[in-house]
Amino acid sequence: MSPHSSLATLLLSCPDRTGLVSRISHFIFERGGNILDLDEHVDRESGKFFIRVSWNMDGFSIPSDELESAFGPLAREFGAQWRIHAAERRHRVAIFVSRYDHCLQDILWRHRAGELDIDIPLIISNHPDLEPLARYYGIAYHVFPVTPDNKREQEERELQLLGEHEIDTVVLARYMQVLSERFVAEMPERIINIHHSFLPAFSGASPYRQAYERGVKIIGATSHYVTSELDEGPIIEQDIVRVSHRDAVRDMIRKGRDLERLVLARALSLHVEHRVLCNGRKTIVFE
Amino acid sequence: MSPHSSLATLLLSCPDRTGLVSRISHFIFERGGNILDLDEHVDRESGKFFIRVSWNMDGFSIPSDELESAFGPLAREFGAQWRIHAAERRHRVAIFVSRYDHCLQDILWRHRAGELDIDIPLIISNHPDLEPLARYYGIAYHVFPVTPDNKREQEERELQLLGEHEIDTVVLARYMQVLSERFVAEMPERIINIHHSFLPAFSGASPYRQAYERGVKIIGATSHYVTSELDEGPIIEQDIVRVSHRDAVRDMIRKGRDLERLVLARALSLHVEHRVLCNGRKTIVFE
């Protein structure tokens, strides 16, 4: 099915120094790997080195499950943040939703269409509304109503569920609850949100109403990693659409839905293909 | 040269009521005018009516110079803000610049290429740098160095010069001085600025640096009418371009230059073709 079924991908960042590409590519070469894709970037301002490299595992002298231990020493020498992904294990994603269905709809459809090489073991919501959609796609749907009083314990139960299902990434598909700092801290750079504005413009509530009041000619959507600062996390992807004086708030919401689902889907796909690295509050995206 | 040489254009806004289109189109019809373009919009939120209509003046029973007096009574009855433009008199534009040449370059080239059906009697700057460019295009270039001390009197002299040349519209083509409230009040909805960001994001100074720091994936430019509130005037046109982690501030400035000149040129052309009406802090743009 997937074109990448026999690939391994290394995503790594560390302080820049000479020889990094040579050492990493040699590590792959001497074990019989053929590099199919390599993208590298040095951020001169921070003096940091970023690389994404994928190679063919056919005839590689190390089995997938030993890759990490084999590469570990090199990574430690570089003082690197890194992860290696071998295609045997599919990325596992949980989707959080509330009442809006367009982003969920889109992700589930793409998943079934084979666009996303991931597993979606479960959907979590604070409302029962979208359960029929989940059932249509045959995915478990868990409802956790959230109130100021029960928020902490509900998040506990959600985190436990994510743990049981070995979830790698959480997607907030227009989930209308703000996650607690504790929750976010549990999954750094692993929670993806879609904000319905061209951040940093119109952060916070009712961005379409704000955009309408300001009379902008273009509206946008922004997908970013969730951090403890609301709407301030590293941006993965953004896109825009033109509006005019003929567009009421209602029309902006309609046009925005198309943006939101496309931008979130693109961000998710970049993330699960291991194309995104964080550089402080910014991202490196190897497209 | 111009395709509109025998057209008259009415731009009007007033409180909405029944019969406005009928009355206006009848006014034109009974004087033998043939309507070539009519665009109308009712803003239900404000209950205001906006219209742009152009008609052929060939065989029209009233000469151009009597159009305003002939239409006046109807406009007063409607309680309208309005203007009629007959093609005989070309719109007169003055350009304000400082040291950046890209926007000026672009406007002057378009003007010579026949894209802008206007006269540009003069260019005003607080620096002598762009005088050679003005000379190449054969346009008078006036230098008014501005300091905190002489600002008021320099603006006086600039306004006088604009008056002598019967300037209709002032274009701030990356003019790096903030005009005083007094100056702005002299030319309401007749001063067009280009801001090098996707307003309201990154208003104020160094927008590209701000965009770089925030790690956005798209940068923009915004052309708006100048009001007493900095960067808060009604937006005429905006556009964007994608950026990535590979783009340093220097690259954003370079990419932004292309945006700035295109967005300003589009806004200017919409304005001088009488396609823009203000609705509070927003614009109606009849494209």
Add this chain to the structure above:
Amino acid sequence: MSPHSSLATLLLSCPDRTGLVSRISHFIFERGGNILDLDEHVDRESGKFFIRVSWNMDGFSIPSDELESAFGPLAREFGAQWRIHAAERRHRVAIFVSRYDHCLQDILWRHRAGELDIDIPLIISNHPDLEPLARYYGIAYHVFPVTPDNKREQEERELQLLGEHEIDTVVLARYMQVLSERFVAEMPERIINIHHSFLPAFSGASPYRQAYERGVKIIGATSHYVTSELDEGPIIEQDIVRVSHRDAVRDMIRKGRDLERLVLARALSLHVEHRVLCNGRKTIVFE
């Protein structure tokens, strides 16, 4: 639900002459209608006049069902092609599909989301595959397998079904059968197709393969009215997406799906909002 529930819309084209706007707006005015939207265009090359006007039917002196007979005489005098749509009766759309589900998925989702103010009484397909999707949205799904031998009679039965359900418009949502001239002649300017290329580039079969072979940097999708000439009908809407050397045909197909569904949805919505008029093999689209 719909913001247009009390509107009437006239769509008209005829040879240009003076007074058309005045006569038409007066017809509305003297019956107590308030024009909310009017867009007009004169094509100087063909000397044809095109108009779309909507007005508020509240307190209009003629009931919706007598609008056509009341306007008839004026239309005949103008020698016009025209139709009036009063919001009481919703536009009725049938969707034709084969095996690809993305366009159908998108239209049905938009319909349920309230984006399309239409009825969708039935879906017709030459394959049973998408029946579950139709059932999920509660829409009748009719299968007509087509072979060279039975094509004529199957089309007969399809046309009969369309007649029974008073279908106004047929949408070919990646329907992989070429309709016969007879079928097309039955519904002039009422069959909308989506072609998965930027027409006229790559017409015919396998456009993505063709695009890949040519090495274009942008691919597109085109929605047009179906005529007897394949891929030659009047274009309603087009859009594009960037591709690179990294995109295999598979990737172009994936990226193209997003284009196809968005472009078809936009074209359908323009059509059912009565914003599209044909001018020979071209369209006038009043957005």
Add this chain to the structure above:
Amino acid sequence: MSPHSSLATLLLSCPDRTGLVSRISHFIFERGGNILDLDEHVDRESGKFFIRVSWNMDGFSIPSDELESAFGPLAREFGAQWRIHAAERRHRVAIFVSRYDHCLQDILWRHRAGELDIDIPLIISNHPDLEPLARYYGIAYHVFPVTPDNKREQEERELQLLGEHEIDTVVLARYMQVLSERFVAEMPERIINIHHSFLPAFSGASPYRQAYERGVKIIGATSHYVTSELDEGPIIEQDIVRVSHRDAVRDMIRKGRDLERLVLARALSLHVEHRVLCNGRKTIVFE
């Protein structure tokens, strides 16, 4: 001035095999070079390997002028097509024009603005019209009127002139003459043209007229390498702009000018930054 003043860049393609990245990066590493940018691609269909790598020459153990001889053996072993560019020598570009000035204007302005790290020793034209523009920018302007009779000898003289000035790349900035096969063969993948349509749509003459007749909703421009087949060379860059029924051919030409100059400028800048490799009739563009 330029951010790349101490960089060397290798652009290479060859049959794919394991170890290529490792061998190339090691070659740079063991001579003390620090890789700042590396982009690599394997085309699985053709089994070809493509790479662009730039490194810092500060403290590199080989002087720039010995780079080629030092890398030669490795390249021969790989059976590679390749070139190494050291920033000491600036790329030398000649521009061919006829009467349209917009593309020339834009390139010369960008050059002066420091956007293009190249030398432009001369401009060649078959008309004297644009000589004042060349003079304004202080660039030699040579006129070679071309007729069917003198075409061959004029091209001879042009080629000689290009040779004398050690021209690396020729830019056809709306040059209205078709170059002979002989001329093109002299500079393979070194002649860049701008075609004023979204190729392969509307190749040949009057593309805007063709686009107008067809009623497309989007027009484009295409920059490509010139080959012996007209409008069939490898595409470097394309872009588009929306048009509507309101746009006459004149308007498409106006809108198209903005596209043409932007697309050509982007293609030229990609080419002179050594980001473009040809793969048969397609290009690999390392942005």
